[in-house]
Amino acid sequence: NCMIDLLGRAGQLDEGENLINKMPYEPTAMSWMTVLGACRMHTDVQRGKHAAEQAFTLDPLNAAPYVLLSSIFAAVGSWDDAAKLRKLMEDNGLKKQRGCSSIKIKSRVHNFFVGCDSHPQRDEIHAELQRLSMQMEEA
Numbered sequence: 837n838c839m840i841d842l843l844g845r846a847g848q849l850d851e852g853e854n855l856i857n858k859m860p861y862e863p864t865a866m867s868w869m870t871v872l873g874a875c876r877m878h879t880d881v882q883r884g885k886h887a888a889e890q891a892f893t894l895d896p897l898n899a900a901p902y903v904l905l906s907s908i909f910a911a912v913g914s915w916d917d918a919a920k921l922r923k924l925m926e927d928n929g930l931k932k933q934r935g936c937s938s939i940k941i942k943s944r945v946h947n948f949f950v951g952c953d954s955h956p957q958r959d960e961i962h963a964e965l966q967r968l969s970m971q972m973e974e975a
Contacts, residue, residue, distance in 0.1 A: 837870050844874025849883055865895035872904045876911070884908045899930040 843852035852871055856863045868890040875884035884905055891901035902925040909918035925932075935950040948955065955961065 837864075837866055840867060840870045841874070844871060845877065847874075847878055849874055849878060849880055853883065853887075863890070863894075865891045865898060865901075868894065869898075869900060869904070872901055876904050876908050879908060879911050881908055881912055881914070896928075897930065899925055899932050902930060903932050 840852045840855055843849070843855065849871065852874060856867050856871065859867075868887045872884055872887040872891060875881075875887055888901040888905040891898065895901075902921055906918045906921040906925075909915070909921065934952075937948045939946050939948075946955065
């Protein structure tokens, strides 16, 4: 998957897909998700559709291919296709997982979720992020 990702990031989507097709074993959903991510980066709708179909087949309970393909549709202004895909995702009972970051400090793991301000030290964290942001702007 690393090679597929490198090729995809470099815009060599043909080569990435060819690598998948030439592998001596069956590709995984992650292999196709990697291609799909590159298709999103380079707004390759047709290849994105194909990669998403492969990922849907290999991992039908994963919402990520729906989200990525919907993103591709939105990026090219195909709002109806994006909405249909989101509806299909909903009809299949799939939900997009919230983004999450974790950090371990002194043997304790702190989790941060998109849209959640429940961390007990959120005010101090936001103040530090603001300070760092200003410091980066000055640099």
